[in-house]
Amino acid sequence: MGFLLSQALTALASASSLFLVAAGLTVIFGVTRVVNFAHGSLTMLGAYVAWTILRHLPRDPASFCLGVLATTLALAALGALLEMTLLRRIYRAPELFQLLATFGVVLMVQDATLHIWGPDDLSLPRPPWMRGFVTLLDQRFPQYDLYLIAAGPVVLALLWLVLNRTRWGRLVRAATQDREMVACLGVDQRVLFTTVFALGSALAGLAGALALPDGSANLGIDLSVVTEAFVVVVIGGLGSVPGAYLASLLIAGLQAVGIVVLPKITLVLVFLVMAAVLTVRPNGLLGRPVAAAAVLGAQPPVRPSSPALRWVGVVLLLLFVLAPLVAPSWILAIGTEAAVAVLFAASLHFMMGPGGMPSFGHAAWFGIGAYAAALSATVLAAPMPLALLLAPVAAGVIAGAFGAVVVRLSGIYLAMLTLAFAQIVWAIAFQSVGLTGGDNGILGVWPPGWVASPARFYWLTLALCAGGTLLLRRVLYAPLGYAIRATRDAPARADAIGLPSNAIRVVAVTVSGAAAGLAGAIFTFAHGSAFPTYVSIPRSVDALLMVLLGGVGTMTGPIIGALAYTGLSDLLLRATELWRFVLGAAIVALVLLFPAGLAGAFAGRHGDA
Amino acid sequence: MLTVEGLNSHYGRAHILHGIGFTASAGSVLVLLGRNGAGKSTTLKSIIGLVRPSSGHIAFDGHEIARAEPHRIARLGLGYVPEERRIFTDLTVWENLEVGRQPPRPGLSPWTPERLYALFPNLGALRTRPGGRMSGGEQQMLTIARTLMGNPRMVLLDEPSEGLAPVIVEQIEAAILALKAEGVGIVLAEQNLHFARRVADTAVVIESGRAVWSGGMAKLQANPAVHARYLAV
Numbered sequence: 049m050g051f052l053l054s055q056a057l058t059a060l061a062s063a064s065s066l067f068l069v070a071a072g073l074t075v076i077f078g079v080t081r082v083v084n085f086a087h088g089s090l091t092m093l094g095a096y097v098a099w100t101i102l103r104h105l106p107r108d109p110a111s112f113c114l115g116v117l118a119t120t121l122a123l124a125a126l127g128a129l130l131e132m133t134l135l136r137r138i139y140r141a142p143e144l145f146q147l148l149a150t151f152g153v154v155l156m157v158q159d160a161t162l163h164i165w166g167p168d169d170l171s172l173p174r175p176p177w178m179r180g181f182v183t184l185l186d187q188r189f190p191q192y193d194l195y196l197i198a199a200g201p202v203v204l205a206l207l208w209l210v211l212n213r214t215r216w217g218r219l220v221r222a223a224t225q226d227r228e229m230v231a232c233l234g235v236d237q238r239v240l241f242t243t244v245f246a247l248g249s250a251l252a253g254l255a256g257a258l259a260l261p262d263g264s265a266n267l268g269i270d271l272s273v274v275t276e277a278f279v280v281v282v283i284g285g286l287g288s289v290p291g292a293y294l295a296s297l298l299i300a301g302l303q304a305v306g307i308v309v310l311p312k313i314t315l316v317l318v319f320l321v322m323a324a325v326l327t328v329r330p331n332g333l334l335g336r337p338v339a340a341a342a343v344l345g346a347q348p349p350v351r352p353s354s355p356a357l358r359w360v361g362v363v364l365l366l367l368f369v370l371a372p373l374v375a376p377s378w379i380l381a382i383g384t385e386a387a388v389a390v391l392f393a394a395s396l397h398f399m400m401g402p403g404g405m406p407s408f409g410h411a412a413w414f415g416i417g418a419y420a421a422a423l424s425a426t427v428l429a430a431p432m433p434l435a436l437l438l439a440p441v442a443a444g445v446i447a448g449a450f451g452a453v454v455v456r457l458s459g460i461y462l463a464m465l466t467l468a469f470a471q472i473v474w475a476i477a478f479q480s481v482g483l484t485g486g487d488n489g490i491l492g493v494w495p496p497g498w499v500a501s502p503a504r505f506y507w508l509t510l511a512l513c514a515g516g517t518l519l520l521r522r523v524l525y526a527p528l529g530y531a532i533r534a535t536r537d538a539p540a541r542a543d544a545i546g547l548p549s550n551a552i553r554v555v556a557v558t559v560s561g562a563a564a565g566l567a568g569a570i571f572t573f574a575h576g577s578a579f580p581t582y583v584s585i586p587r588s589v590d591a592l593l594m595v596l597l598g599g600v601g602t603m604t605g606p607i608i609g610a611l612a613y614t615g616l617s618d619l620l621l622r623a624t625e626l627w628r629f630v631l632g633a634a635i636v637a638l639v640l641l642f643p644a645g646l647a648g649a650f651a652g653r654h655g656d657a
Numbered sequence: 658m659l660t661v662e663g664l665n666s667h668y669g670r671a672h673i674l675h676g677i678g679f680t681a682s683a684g685s686v687l688v689l690l691g692r693n694g695a696g697k698s699t700t701l702k703s704i705i706g707l708v709r710p711s712s713g714h715i716a717f718d719g720h721e722i723a724r725a726e727p728h729r730i731a732r733l734g735l736g737y738v739p740e741e742r743r744i745f746t747d748l749t750v751w752e753n754l755e756v757g758r759q760p761p762r763p764g765l766s767p768w769t770p771e772r773l774y775a776l777f778p779n780l781g782a783l784r785t786r787p788g789g790r791m792s793g794g795e796q797q798m799l800t801i802a803r804t805l806m807g808n809p810r811m812v813l814l815d816e817p818s819e820g821l822a823p824v825i826v827e828q829i830e831a832a833i834l835a836l837k838a839e840g841v842g843i844v845l846a847e848q849n850l851h852f853a854r855r856v857a858d859t860a861v862v863i864e865s866g867r868a869v870w871s872g873g874m875a876k877l878q879a880n881p882a883v884h885a886r887y888l889a890v
Contacts, residue, residue: 221747224747226743229739229745233728233804
């Protein structure tokens with residue numbers, strides 16, 4: 049009995065922590081419609097700022113509260129600054145670009161934090177008053193966690209009061225529904241948006257500060273926190289604060305039960321619950337339908353390349369084929385990377401462009417392919433050709449199963465769910481040390497003798513990647529490809545002429561996942577290993593950048609984007625230690641300069657490329 | 658009070674308004690008449706700033722507002738009541754009204770929820786009802802009342818009689834005449850000639866984005882050719 053109680057209290061405490069982060073995210077989304085990827089970074093900064101402030105304060109409860117308050121205010125100011133300098137300029141950009149821009153901020157904050165506070169985890173020794181325990185039914189329970197438990201409902205109640213009992217709150221609720229109408233009634237949206245963003249950031253800061261005594265300020269907070277917050281916000285319903293609290297309780301409760309019953313399955317459990325909730329309520333527990341906004345903006349039809357361009361392609365491919373005759377092996381290594389990148393980008397493009405389904409976690413399929421290949425080669429002792437066959441099959445099957453759950457969702461839910469799914473795959477790879485070796489990865493997955501030489505492996509890679517990409521192109525212009533595009537552009541009409549649009553979308557996700565899986569498998573053999581980083585968020589973003597760089601409207605886009613991006617990032621990595629900061633700044637700059645998307649910016653010029 | 662000159666507006670590449678012009682004054686009702694798709698709503702949206710005009714001038718109360726943002730235009734005293742009503746469905750009647758509240762305007766007696774409940778008694782009975790759980794007629798009254806909370810000197814009303822029961826239309830008619838009596842100017846977009854006839858002083862007939870006829874309401878009624886050509890269905 050006492051054990052159950054202490055589990056329940058632990059769950060309530062972690063529900064509070066989850067809710068504090070998610071509440072800020074959901075309030076910001078409700079009004080601005082921006083999914084703020086950098087919300088976790090604000091939480092992380094909250095932890096670091098709190099560490100710096102609290103270190104210089106006396107260690108009594110009043111000073112602690114003062115320090116937390118100061119952190120909250122500091123983050124509010126920072127959030128307001130972020131809104132005024134960056135977000136304000138991208139409210140009209142397609143959702144995917146907004147997500148990408150805020151990811152640029154994530155990268156910049158990471159490097160800045162590393163630069164200011166250093167790489168070590170920073171924790172504060174708990175003051176005596178925090179170390180106390182309460183004995184409940186013979187179980188000792190940390191006093192601080194009781195405060196945390198209270199913090200969730202208190203913040204929920206305060207938010208409710210502010211949103212329902214003040215003019216500002218009424219304006220926010222009205223703007224959540226129809227910000228244009230609010231403007232027509234004489235309300236300056238800019239002030240509203242900046243203050244909303246400041247409030248959301250303050251909540252993130254509060255969450256970071258309050259989590260500090262139980263853990264540490266470290267560089268991993270940003271992505272881990274934002275993924276959890278995405279899950280909570282999606283389950284609760286985008287924009288709904290009470291929904292976020294309900295979802296936090298649900299997730300935390302499940303984790304508490306899961307840890308007791310099946311410790312290994314908690315992450316999967318979370319995802320299954322999310323899938324179940326969204327199947328029954330596609331807008332989350334308390335959410336309402338989000339107006340279908342442009343994920344990428346309107347796309348012109350994808351046309352086949354002109355004959356001239358095809359010849360350029362043939363010549364280019366020929367050059368690639370002949371390269372080993374002259375090029376040294378390090379060039380071939382970059383060539384292998386580039387070929388894999390092309391297939392990976394083309395697979396994402398297939399899902400995002402013609403399929404119209406944004407994916408912010410495409411690395412999931414890449415990683416599943418990589419691990420499937422590595423595990424077949426090591427555990428099953430399968431020969432490489434079989435491993436290369438099993439990998440795309442595994443990635444495709446899992447992608448299809450995932451697709452079956454999510455295809456009915458609108459763009460922004462889809463983007464967040466793909467990301468969450470990729471994070472879960474990452475966590476599984478990271479945690480299942482017995483099978484995947486965890487952080488140490490799976491090593492020694494080298495190609496067999498007959499393709500071991502750099503030139504031969506390069507040729508094999510080229511054949512598979514070029515073949516895979518051409519196959520994707522073939523599907524695009526086959527009746528299936530037309531059906532996929534029809535369901536993207538006019539789902540209702542596609543249904544009306546008898547196309548099973550959901551099934552077609554599942555097929556599109558499957559094909560895309562299988563192609564990404566093949567890319568991952570080749571990558572594994574090229575490097576002789578598989579690591580959790582193959583599934584990390586930065587890899588998903590790599591693919592997105594390649595596709596968006598090259599343009600979504602054409603099949604050549606992702607190819608050019610992949611080649612350009614591989615070359616550029618290689619240069620960047622060599623040139624500076626602050627490559628994350630530079631990359632982040634470059635992403636932000638790109639979105640600011642081309643808020644309609646790069647493809648949109650050049651659409652007029654390259655016509656039917 | 659409101660002067661529109663050579664107004665051109667586009668939706669993407671589609672050219673919707675072709676040099677529309679008219680003048681509306683305080684304390685009178687001007688009606689924009691025309692068939693579905695003639696460009697009446699786009700004209701109102703261009704005036705309030707929801708559609709950015711590609712060229713032309715709009716002067717309100719001495720300010721050029723053709724490229725101003727909606728909230729600035731609204732604060733100058735130009736109210737907009739959209740055809741779709743756009744009620745905040747999660748907010749109660751009273752909260753909807755509060756969102757519309759702006760500071761009092763010199764020379765106008767400020768609107769309060771109480772005064773509006775007197776103007777639209779139906780709303781008074783529903784103060785705590787969420788906007789989403791109201792009938793179409795009640796929503797139409799609420800959207801007008803909400804705009805009045807901003808104490809506008811002029812109101813743009815987009816098809817307020819559309820799809821409503823005659824009893825409700827009568828109340829809205831009474832409200833328009835009451836506003837006019839207070840000196841508020843009204844620009845009404847309508848295709849319902851019977852309704853327009855009862856409230857309007859002057860008319861501008863719009864066809865395919867062009868102002869094709871304008872003059873007094875009485876003159877329009879005496880001109881069957883204009884009826885047949887531009888208004889008959």
